[in-house]
Amino acid sequence: xxxxxxxxxxxVAAMKSQDAARLSALRMLKAALMxxxxxxxxxxxxxxxxxxxxxxxxxxxxxxxxxxxxxxAEQAEKxxxxxxxxxAYLPAGASEEEIxxxxxxxxxxxxxxxxxxxxxxxxxAQAKLAGKTVDGKALSDKVRSRLQ
Numbered sequence: 001x002x003x004x005x006x007x008x009x010x011x012v013a014a015m016k017s018q019d020a021a022r023l024s025a026l027r028m029l030k031a032a033l034m035x036x037x038x039x040x041x042x043x044x045x046x047x048x049x050x051x052x053x054x055x056x057x058x059x060x061x062x063x064x065x066x067x068x069x070x071x072x073a074e075q076a077e078k079x080x081x082x083x084x085x086x087x088a089y090l091p092a093g094a095s096e097e098e099i100x101x102x103x104x105x106x107x108x109x110x111x112x113x114x115x116x117x118x119x120x121x122x123x124x125a126q127a128k129l130a131g132k133t134v135d136g137k138a139l140s141d142k143v144r145s146r147l148q
Contacts, residue, residue, distance in 0.1 A: 003049045003089065004033045025082040029089075032056055050090065057086050094132040102128035103142050115147050 007030045014023040032052050037044055060083035067076035094102070106124035110117065121143050126134070 002044075003046075003053075004030065004037070004044075006089075007033065021078070021081060022085060025085045028082070029053070029056060029086060053086055053089055057083050057090075060086065090133045091131060092133065094129050094134045098129065098132070099125075099134065099139060099142060103139070103146060106143075107146060112147065115144065118143055118147060121147070 007026055011023060011026045011030065014026055029052075032055075033044070033049065036048060036052055040048070060079045064076040064079035064083065067073070067079060102125045103121070105128055106112075106121045110120050110124050112118070112121045118140070122140060125139060125143060129139075
């Protein structure tokens, strides 16, 4: 089932249960998916849906951080709750062992030894971890530490 249909069904359930916070997050997600559908000339695939989810999650994380810096803890908690709700739609995250194994395999595959070749290694490691949620910063930190 496409993500947009799943979101629509969950919106109906949230309306019936009068869960305003969940409904708000689902409406935001549906609006982003509909915008992508309208803007894109081709049909939306799962990778595009996941990209939209990652963008929305990053926005929620950044907003919560800014609210915390501004001393608005209540608003930060709301953003974090929305982020948690959105993360439920992402595929399972890669474990530390899987990330380490992917980085080691990418290094062996590319034969990279210098920091200048980090991009090639990152691309290979991300290909090995396809279908799993991986924090790009954590992955780049691991690759950088192995190349130094």
